[in-house]
Amino acid sequence: MTKASTFDYENLVQESLRNVIKGTLATVVKDGLPGKHHFYISFKTDYPGVDLPDYLREEYPDDITIVLQYEFWDLEVGEQAFNVTLCFNDVHERLTIPFGAVVSFVDPSVKFGLQFTPAEVDADAELVQLDNQKKTRKPPLDSEGQANTGDGTNNIITLDAFRRK
Numbered sequence: 001m002t003k004a005s006t007f008d009y010e011n012l013v014q015e016s017l018r019n020v021i022k023g024t025l026a027t028v029v030k031d032g033l034p035g036k037h038h039f040y041i042s043f044k045t046d047y048p049g050v051d052l053p054d055y056l057r058e059e060y061p062d063d064i065t066i067v068l069q070y071e072f073w074d075l076e077v078g079e080q081a082f083n084v085t086l087c088f089n090d091v092h093e094r095l096t097i098p099f100g101a102v103v104s105f106v107d108p109s110v111k112f113g114l115q116f117t118p119a120e121v122d123a124d125a126e127l128v129q130l131d132n133q134k135k136t137r138k139p140p141l142d143s144e145g146q147a148n149t150g151d152g153t154n155n156i157i158t159l160d161a162f163r164r165k
Contacts, residue, residue, distance in 0.1 A: 020114065028075060033069070037107055040104070042102070044103060047101035051095065103117070
């Protein structure tokens, strides 16, 4: 680092606070959602790497708020993003949300909240992330917890809909 360099403290703080979200969600994966905790997570739908169905992107072209409380499945937390299955109009949809896309995180049960500006995107990291998403994308589930393959047949059965949270 040269003497003329400066620290981007605002970006460093925002990344550290995004790690709070990552750690919180990782704890939910490990231990479940404790007590009355629930989360409102708002994110930019047009952020690179966000993977959600086209109809949701059309309905929410800028941002959307999701709730993780009673009905969410298959929460997975990675280094750069998290994946979760949520129910929209009785159809289970798999979402991928990069932490950089998150603009707010709220746990109203303890009056805790964070707000962010969307993170700047590294083009190389974006390509790697999009490639990884394609490898892990799961088909959406119908209201009975079966994969909706779009061809009228449901040949995958999942028990996630019957698990206790």
